[in-house]
Amino acid sequence: MMAEKGEKQAKGKNKSSKKWTAYEVSDSKAVKKLKSCPKCGEGVFMAKHKDRESCGKCGYTEFQKKH
Numbered sequence: 001m002m003a004e005k006g007e008k009q010a011k012g013k014n015k016s017s018k019k020w021t022a023y024e025v026s027d028s029k030a031v032k033k034l035k036s037c038p039k040c041g042e043g044v045f046m047a048k049h050k051d052r053e054s055c056g057k058c059g060y061t062e063f064q065k066k067h
């Protein structure tokens with residue numbers, strides 16, 4: 001956090017910091033990708049499983065089709 005300004009000055013020297021930022025963005029994206037339960041409404045998220053998503057609150061399950 002503190003090094004943010006310093007990283008811009010040291011452009012090209014610290015490429016790994018850029019990678020970390022990209023990871024952070026994709027990570028928060030994955031969180032947003034979680035579906036909320038259509039039965040319980042917004043705020044109740046479906047748990048992701050291998051081939052399905054299910055709500056831990058009401059048990060609603062949605063199967064995912066993979067190509």
Ligand SMILES: [Zn+2]
Nearest residue numbers: 037040055058
């Ligand atoms: Zn639910």
